[in-house]
Amino acid sequence: MTHLNLAIEHWPLHSPFTIARGTKTAADVIVATLTDQQGLIGRGEAVPYGHYGESTDSVYAQIMAVRDQIERPMTPQELHQRNTLPPGAGRAAVDAALWDLHARQTNLPVWRHTRQQPPHTYPTAYTLSLGSPAQMATVAERVSTYPLLKLKLGGDNDIACVTAVRNAAPDCRLIVDVNEGWSLEQLNDYAPRMADLGVELLEQPLPPAQDTALDGYCGAVPLCADESFHHSDDFATLSAAYGYINIKMEKTGGLTEALRCAEQAESMGLKLMVGCMVATSLAMAPAFLLAGRAEYIDLDGPLLLRNDRPEGFVYHHGYMSWPPHSPKHTPLWGYASD
Structure with missing residues (x-):
């Protein structure tokens, strides 16, 4: 027991x-x-x-x-x-x-x-909260040496926000997460302009109920399903417009199903993002095991907290590493016994 x-x-x-x-x-x-x-x-x-x-x-x-x-x-x-x-x-x-x-x-x-790659140091997206162009540019300038920024959009000034971030962080790779905040008309209007600004990926532009409208999408920026994809049952109804899926533990119901989703996605030619909710390093740990299979890693949740667990991941300039063993703290997760 x-x-x-x-x-x-x-x-x-x-x-x-x-x-x-x-x-x-x-x-x-x-x-x-x-x-x-x-x-x-x-x-x-x-x-x-x-x-x-x-x-x-x-x-x-x-x-x-x-x-x-x-x-x-x-x-x-x-x-x-x-x-x-x-x-x-x-x-x-x-x-x-x-x-x-x-x-x-x-x-x-x-x-x-689980026969995954041993943990390494990986670049993770650093997420910029939705705000005014000036607010987002201020944050972007502070992290302009990070390899990858993820911009939360869905407001009234989305193009201006991306432009401001691009000017503040010209060397950063950019991805965008709309959280269902656009219409099809906005997607078709914004996608070419996003491509011109160097945006590599658009995450969940429309609400899932409107995904059938995406079937004719042939924009320059690939689309990633987040709210439209939870677990393996969703492959059957996933729009063909999506080239990526965002795997999150809270959606799949944990690592066991996440591994199944990763394998099925790869067999279908879909690429992976591994993502997270805002949480501590303990919630990031199972997802981190998929990092070696993902095109994009978005596991920066602990960076948004005032404090993380003392035994948490090591984050440094946009990269994250598995926490080292320390006699002062209980190992974070998934280790062999000492």
Whole structure:
């Protein structure tokens, strides 16, 4: 038997973070902790997302309703095969905790269990909150030596914002995330202008319900599905206009399904972005195992927080590295036992 403990944690942001749908000032996360009879511990963190009908309270209750099944215990694969929890933040947190515990019990890190590349240092996108052109340019200038910037758009001055960022950070690669904030007319108008400004990728320009309108899209900037893609069931209805999918643990329901999605996407010729919600390094860790397979890595959530976990990832000038072992802190996630 294992023991499951759940906690709701509140992590303030260092400044308000705005996207097309609204503004947030803190990350409220669910942390699942599993302890086995030998005292070994596995942890997982996920962000309940209101846009998908979740809250910390609803996800907490969802997990507690199947607590007995989780404690029997089970493997990450069984969690998915038995559909113990639906895809979403609850399953993602428990899935991560199961993988973490399994790594410690078997004395093998999760990347070996899942046959992924060993963790390296990778460039991650640094996300600029939606704001005025001047506000976004100020931030862009501060991080102008970073390799990749991701611009949140969906406002009234999108072209002006991208132009201001490009002028402030002429050497940075740029990708854009609209969070469903455009119409088809705006997409067709903006895409060529974005291409001229060096934008490499447009993420989720339209709401998913309007994706059929994308079927004739042949713009110069490739499209990436975010809100339109959650888990492997969505491949059947995914618009052919998308050349990329954004895999997030909270959408797939954890690493187990994320790996399945990555394999299926690759077999279909789709390219990968691995993304995140705003959360601590504990939530980034499972997603980081997919970094070696992704064209774009967007795992900068901890950089938006006032403070991260002390055992978190090392971020330096737009690059992120797996946290080193430290006798002062419990290993973050997915390690073999010491």
